[in-house]
Amino acid sequence: MKLLTITGVGPGDPSLLTLAAVQAIQESTVVSYPVSILGGESLAEKIASKWITKDKKKLPLYFPMVDDAKALKSSWKLAGNHLINMIENGERVVFLSQGDISLFSTGSYLLKELEKYYPDCNIKLIPGVTSFSAAAAISKLPLAFQNEQFLVVPVPHSRKELKIILSEAALMKRVVVLLKLGKNWTWVQPLLKELNLLESSIFAERVGFSDQQIFRATDLSSKSRQYFSLLLIRQSWPLVMP
Template sequence: MKALTIAGVGPGDPSLLTLAAVEAIQESTVVSYPVSTREGDSLAEKIASKWITKDKKKLPLHFPMVDDQNTLKSAWRVAGNELMKMVEKGERVVFLAQGDISLFSTGSYLLKELEKYHPKCIVNLIPGVTSFSAAAAISRLPLAFQEEQLLVLPVPGSYEELKVILSDAPHKKKVVVLLKLGKKWQWVKPLLEELDLIKKAIFAERIGSSDQQILRASDLSSGKRPYFSLLLIRQSWPLTMP
């Protein structure tokens, strides 16, 4: 049966690749990965570069960061077809995706594209470490205890929407993870200050890379932040603790 593998390579630190992901890369003859601009660099490829030996063929696939549905669908279709060409030739193909393949991942769209238009192809999935779980480990902040809830979402589009979420969180024992902070930090910081949460939030950006930052949000200046930045917000702790 024809098959290919979609593997998560974690947030940035090569040592966080799973053994399964490393094995899939080593056994492949073609390593594919997403690029946001044609001829551009791929963070997923960079993370896994240690295991992408010179004997392997590389297949960068263009996934533009746009909102236009037709452009996105066209990119998915082209990517699926390019991968299937390799599979049809008998190549052992692995597609690399940053972070985990099932969470805000290019790999998820690719999976659905292949299931719809190439249903006879078996797709093997290898999960990866998420940026927020890595950030939580580095900052020594447990994400959830016992009956607590964990809410993971991109930063909402408005001040009021996020205010409702954060105000509701302590009543439901909910720890909040806000992804894709970026330029929204300019209005998120004042909101955290208004709700007296600025000292309870952990900021992280470029997790696993040589220039990563992890610090309390209260120590972070105002202004835009990189796209790959996030906040961990724990407002309370369980009554029973060591």
């Protein structure tokens, strides 16, 4: 039976890998993972390195971080071909993806590629811990109570869009997670300051890595931040609390 396992490896801390992810790696003969630069390092492989023993074959797959649709489609197709060739040769293949495999994940593109062109290949998905759930746990900020709403969204392209998102969130008692903050922080920080929301926001960067930073947004200047950064914004709390 042709089987590919796609597993999330969490945000960065190896101890946050699930038992299912560890078992999938241990039972594999080939460990595959994405790289954004040919010959470059893979964060997913680094996170799971403790369980990638010397007897495992490694298969880095190139996924360029570009907006070119032709280049993206080409990389997905090539990656799918490589994986299928390994599987047809009798290998037990696991593909590692940072965070959770269903949320802004390279693994999701692989899933759809293989479903379209190799429908007879069985694919098993193993979820992983997200960066924002890890950040919430570390900062001890509950993401949602009772009937509260919860929104996860990449930073929008304009101040106007973000103001609308935050205004609706306040009205609906909705907790907001802003992903892909990075260089956008240079304009997001002044907007939050204008809206008096810095005190209500938790900033997190490189969650799970040795150099992670998690603190209130009031402690941070407006200079550009690293790509792996996010914001948790809670504008209100339930009326009934301990």
